[in-house]
Amino acid sequence: MKKYIFLLILIIMFVVVNITGCQNQNDNSLKNKSNNEEINEQIKLIKNKGIELIKQDKLTEGINVLLSIKNKDEETEKYLIDAYYERGEYFYNIGDYKSAIDDFKIIKNQNDKVPEMLYKSYEKDLYNILNYTFIDEIKIHSKKSTINIRIFKESKFDILYNFTKFLYEYFYNDKELIKVFFYLPEMQVGNGAYAMSETDGKNIDVKIYGYTTDKINELSSILQDENIIGIWKYNLFGGSLIYLRKDNSNYTLLRFFNDGSKLEKKVIINKVNNQIEIREIETNHFGQYYKVLLNGDLEIWDNEGYINTATAIKTITY
Numbered sequence: 001m002k003k004y005i006f007l008l009i010l011i012i013m014f015v016v017v018n019i020t021g022c023q024n025q026n027d028n029s030l031k032n033k034s035n036n037e038e039i040n041e042q043i044k045l046i047k048n049k050g051i052e053l054i055k056q057d058k059l060t061e062g063i064n065v066l067l068s069i070k071n072k073d074e075e076t077e078k079y080l081i082d083a084y085y086e087r088g089e090y091f092y093n094i095g096d097y098k099s100a101i102d103d104f105k106i107i108k109n110q111n112d113k114v115p116e117m118l119y120k121s122y123e124k125d126l127y128n129i130l131n132y133t134f135i136d137e138i139k140i141h142s143k144k145s146t147i148n149i150r151i152f153k154e155s156k157f158d159i160l161y162n163f164t165k166f167l168y169e170y171f172y173n174d175k176e177l178i179k180v181f182f183y184l185p186e187m188q189v190g191n192g193a194y195a196m197s198e199t200d201g202k203n204i205d206v207k208i209y210g211y212t213t214d215k216i217n218e219l220s221s222i223l224q225d226e227n228i229i230g231i232w233k234y235n236l237f238g239g240s241l242i243y244l245r246k247d248n249s250n251y252t253l254l255r256f257f258n259d260g261s262k263l264e265k266k267v268i269i270n271k272v273n274n275q276i277e278i279r280e281i282e283t284n285h286f287g288q289y290y291k292v293l294l295n296g297d298l299e300i301w302d303n304e305g306y307i308n309t310a311t312a313i314k315t316i317t318y
Contacts (some may be wrong), residue, residue, distance in 0.1 A: 043069055051079050059087040081107050097125035122170035130155060130163045135189060141304040143176040148189050151182050160206050164197040176200055207261060232298040232310035242298060242310055253278060292316060
């Protein structure tokens, strides 16, 4: 009898535990459902607040409110895109082109009107930095370009630096290197530039040139140097004369730009496939080197291939 009573007690306890467990599960489900409904209601309130702010032209406040929503629905995304575009237009119209650019870039691929507005903002921002006109572009392979720019007055280093920085960022960020030549109104392309800059997107180098008596005298003495065994005229990159000088068994390549600036490199000369090649001793990043043709002209090459040809004035013989 006691045995049956004990079994009956166990069965009753088992039923009570199961009933309690089910009740707890139901309570938790109801609680979770209630919490989710409360969260969804909060999100809805935040969304409505953001949309209302945007409708009131309080664009920045509305954007910030809608951005606080983690999982945005399609309607929220649409209001955000429209608000960014409208705010970008506002910045553009008041002349704050950098802020306009920031907004347009966020929605670059989400609004058909954005690419044109972004391009116009880039142009206007460059004009804000420097009053200029575009002369032409010379593409040297797909990865390099030379851009000739007309400026209307002498400019300081920091202005040319910032112009080069944003010119690359806005229009040439797919290039490994750009060179920019700045010409004053009276200057002809290829006959000396006021300034030159170059950038690979990471480093920016700016040189502001200018004739000086010392540089002119230095150039005159070079022309009379008996050790000069080659002279070539090169019209790209602002225009220059290239000299090859031999001192005993050592060779130096000098490059005098028409404005008086100078580059100087130690080089070695070899014959490759019956053609004279001139290479810098310190290897440059792009592997630039030179070939002397049978007619005496000097071809400029690099790792990507042929760049251009400098015309011989005096040339080394085979």
